[in-house]
Amino acid sequence: MKKSDFHYDLPPELIAQAPLPERSASRLLLVPPAPAAFADHGIAELPQLLRPGDLLVFNDTRVIRARLFGHKASGGRVEILIERLLDGDQARAQIRASKPPAAGSTIVLEAGAQARVLGRDGEFYRLRFEVDEPLEAWLRHAGRLPLPPYIHRDPDAADDARYQTVFAREPGAVAAPTAGLHFDAPLLQALRARGVETGQLTLHVGAGTFQPVRVEDLDAHHMHSEWLRVDASLVAQVRRTRARGGRVVAVGTTVVRALESALREGELQPFAGETSIFIRPGYRIRSVDALLTNFHLPESTLLMLVSAFAGQERIFAAYAHAVRERYRFFSYGDAMLLWPPVQTP
Structure with a gap:
């Protein structure tokens, strides 16, 4: 598998340079399993796209002024x-x-x-x-807030709040877990009213998340290491959710990395430590049933992760749809809700 297999063309004007006035005003592209059609929604409609008893898992890391x-x-x-x-x-x-x-x-x-x-x-x-x-x-x-390199301006006072999630509490990240940036108090309240539960873990996003893959052969790529913690309380939440037929929905690729790193013999276990897990097509993600995520850079390990989850062909079709429909890309951009392909026996 090659790095160039994950290239796509993105008009520069679609790279969001600033957040929208309201967090929950972002758009949301629903990507169900093929052959179902893509559907354009708003992030505020997320409660209606989930079921009572589902569990949203957030990353509560806090960005430091690095x-x-x-x-x-x-x-x-x-x-x-x-x-x-x-x-x-x-x-x-x-x-x-x-x-x-x-x-x-x-x-x-x-x-x-x-x-x-x-x-x-x-x-x-x-x-x-x-x-x-x-x-x-x-x-x-x-320090100064470390906005991503594709945001071509200096951070301002608004970024101090908007480049943090509303549930950020554990300082240590140098980049925001951007899927969580869409959530505000009204959306969280609407999710609770719907009967959707929430849980939290910590993964401190490192500067390596913006490092380009420098080798064409992905077998030769060395993944950066990040620190994470999955507590016993979240493990219990996940088990209760699955036992009652609910679905575990990761809010962001960092949550997927953390949960997959905490699997032991197929079972989620409490874990604190380092992970350098490299998730790409061929790897079967077992810890989550759906993934809410932003749009990711071409040839990035995050794009490879979402391709492993929903299928590479499906992801590239979704990205092409997002470009045509003028979605906003990357950290301050819009989101997509991914469901994995239907598994055949």
Whole structure:
């Protein structure tokens, strides 16, 4: 299987550069199993597309203000994108500079602090920040929100709220779990009134989510690692849902990655730790019955994941429909509700 198998053409004007005034004003493309037709809906209609007793699973990670700017002691300008908070005052980060900083060197930050380069592991650097409060707390006022690279503007005050889900509570992500951005209080209330339950897990989305696949042969691709936690309470919710005939609906690809990583011998189990799972066609997703997700970049591992879930041919037909109907793409864009193909005995 090749990276180029997942290419599609997208008019640049369909890449959403800002959120809509209301979260639940986004469009929703319903993608049922073939040969049923696609159907154009709004995200506000989601309660009517689900059944009482279904379970929506959200990712409650919170985006940290992970982008920093500064200069090396020698004077060269530096941009830092924190990939992960580590113990104490340390972080793993990507660094953009004219010349890679050496271990032991110091970066003077515009925010009024310094970062010491402890070493490098591949594309990531290990940094120690000289700050007088916990690093995550310091970043809240010193860092900048890391909007995705396809949003061609600086973040503003509106992004501080809109590039977080309304249920975000566990800081650690450097990108939002974007399928969750569509949910607001009225939509959540409508789901509860419909009898749809909700559950939460945590997966801290890393900077690797925006890294392009650099090899044509997907067998040679090394997936980035992300930290997750699936609690026993969610495992119990999933089991109760399945026992009563309800369906488990993942809100976003990060939820699928987390739940699939927590499977042990086909059964969902509590789990906390790292995952580098690479889900692509040929992999059968067993942990969820439906997937609510945004539209993903060409040749990305997220597009490969949704192709594994709903079928590659079906996904590309849905994307072609979305382009024709002028859906909005990527993080601040519209959504699709995917059902897997009907399994033959």
